[in-house]
Amino acid sequence: MQSVYAMGAVGAVVVAAALAGQMTRGEAWMSAVAFAGFAVFLAGFCYRVARWATAPVPFRIPTTCGQQKSLPWIKSATLENPSTTGGVLGRMALEVLLFRSLFRNSQTRLDQGRLIFSEQKYLWLAALAFHWSLLIILVRHLRLLVEPVPAVLLLIERVDGFFQLGAPPLYLSDIVLACALAYLLLRRFRDPMVRYISQFSDYFALLVLIGIAASGLVMRYVTRVDVVAVKQFALGLAAFHPVRAAALGSVFAVHLALISVLAAYFPFSKLMHMGGEFLSPTRNLANNNRSKRHINPWNYPVKTHSYAEWEEEFRDKLKGADLPLEADHAARASAD
């Protein structure tokens, strides 16, 4: 059901944008939508990150995934169980760039009363492929926003378009992105465990991304959008000075509208994991809990059962068992 709602929502955006693309003055609408989406993204993203960042981390609670640093002759896992800031940076880099934890993924299956563990790297592979190709595509899009185009961008394009198939050259990142997204969506539908946990947001985010990718591919390889016009339009947006651009067409409108929707939706959704990952206290703290004191900013006194109260309560038993009493010490001290 959730997937149907998500398809409906994405479909509605697509239809509305396609219609707007046909309208005269459509690009004014497009500019407005793009600005709004971008503004909501920026404000929302900052707000959410600030909310996390200002919440204290009262306790040091890293999840340790390897040997601690203890005796000098025992080799410690400096990256999986870091005890220094450098180690933490390494651990975080592994997480952020290579999805280290996800790489551990395995499958646990019951087979005739026995547990079978098997390697399960597809999720990791698809997630990594998706994020990296998306990043490369985003970087490539920068060429629409800057003039002249820096050499680094040209180089990335060259490498990405290495397989000179047809004209315009087929980008590797486009293919990888499309495959990864397709896998992730299929997985949501086909794996019963994942289907059970999937919600509107999961389908919606994927479908919007797929819509963005599909419209982009169509523009590039099928309808052959007028790149010069797009760039004019994009430069106008970037300069906060929208220009009229003729002949952008419906596909471009859909592409832009979906991007704007994604941007606006971002801060309200699980997509915020992008910012959150860096702040996760189970990953970004060093496991030096016993060697360095950590401060809880809201620490307050609590009611305990103090030694004095305890001794008071068990005095007779302590005496009977011939255990030393503090009261006697005190009495002796004051008698002296």
Add this chain to the structure above:
Amino acid sequence: MPQELLQIEARKPDGDWKNPAVQFRKGFFCYGAAAKNVRYLDLPNPRDWQPFDADWKLPPDWKQILLEGMKERLQRYRSFRLFMDICVRCGACADKCHFYIGSSDPKNMPVVRAELMRSVYRRYFTLAGRIFGALAGGRELTEEVVREWFFYFYQCTECRRCSVFCPYGIDTAEITMIGRELLNLIGCNTNWVLEPAANCLRTGNHLGIQPHGFKDSLEFAAGELEEITGIRVEVPINRKGAEVLFVMPSADYFAEPHYYTLLGYMMLLHEIGLDFTFSAFASEGGNFGLFSSHDLMKRLNAKVYEEARRLGVKWILGGECGHMWRVLHQYMDTMNGPADFLEEPVSPITGTKFENARSTRMVHICEFTADLIHQGKLRLDPARNDRWTVTFHDSCNPARSMGLLEEPRYIIRNACNRFHEMPENTIREQTFCCGSGAGLGTDENLEMRLRGGFPRANAVKYVKEQHGVNLLACICAIDKATLPTLMDYWVPGVQVAGVHELLGNALVMRGEKARTTDLRGVPLAAEVANA
């Protein structure tokens, strides 16, 4: 317990997790806390109730209390707020939880367990959820949801295995800890957590053993040791001016097979001549507060430093206990520190500085012993353990909250001739929980425990079949209490022991008589001949 009924079958998840209905079936939950324990701890809403009752006798404003409690915790714990926000439901954690594997109940997937809380968070604390409700994954907070929370938050042993696999380190244990705190606010707690906690606050230990009983236990143990070794070890209690305070879990001087671990500690400490003392006040390092609320944890933990200060020791040594070490390692210094009245721990025997304990000034006995062995200070005769073929169970807390992996292995390898690891996916940071931690280890919860313990048992069974393993060593008091039941059921013939029991068996003491039995009183030579 109709044992043959318990079968693990894998079912595909179906239905909608948003439906909160749960059934309190016998064997699957822990009883509600008795009013006297709630009252002793000054917690809200003491009353006699049971989870299967139709009326939970919640306070009239329960909903407001819960939501306010949640709000407060969202402001206090970045972990909580973050973990409510960033799960992408990738499912990487789903089949990592022993309770899900053992029960096939889809709400036992860590992601769904957290989602039970998250859905309420979304509905009341996020803009999208307030506007779009269910479409944004929100759920109304109803009494049914409270029951469901109780059922599933007390079906998590807070073992953190799921957290190892999550790409963002989302720790479902952290979420259920907060969930339990919230439930505490309206008086929904379990007796198996609060009774030990109340005992502990009063007497200093979970079992409610009073000072004279504590002394009797230790002296009895010394007597037994004298019979086994011919050496009378001293039993210093509450002795001021000792160099080291030794704190252990109370089960070590009360229950089997923990007791043999205690014998091991006592032999070791005597043999090296450590100037130490036990304490009848800090007679427990274990801390059931961890399973209830941060406040309670802090209240129970405070006695360790208080006693160290009173006795004027230099530093503290701690015994084999999993959740005790979670508290000592991750919380104690922050909650009850600074320990500036103590000194940075140095082993008086080897001169080793325990730099990793520079601030808390509390050292794990396995670190301490591994150092002694490494520096050649102990004479060990591993042949005395030859009746055992040993495997090691990494207890969740030391493994995933500290990384204490090699020290116990080093001790075992030096104290035993035959040691085999379980399969990789089931040890070290990927270790499987005993299924009874976090206050779930009571008999009314037996079926769930056996189900949750199944993955651990399965791995033991594997090494039993491959290598003839007959002993499961561990360094956690809850493991020692609950693994024997688990083994008897799933892998009959495998016993459970603490690492320091094995050390004690192997330890050649100066002036000892010819040893004829091991610490369990089993004849040595005969057994060796049979092996």
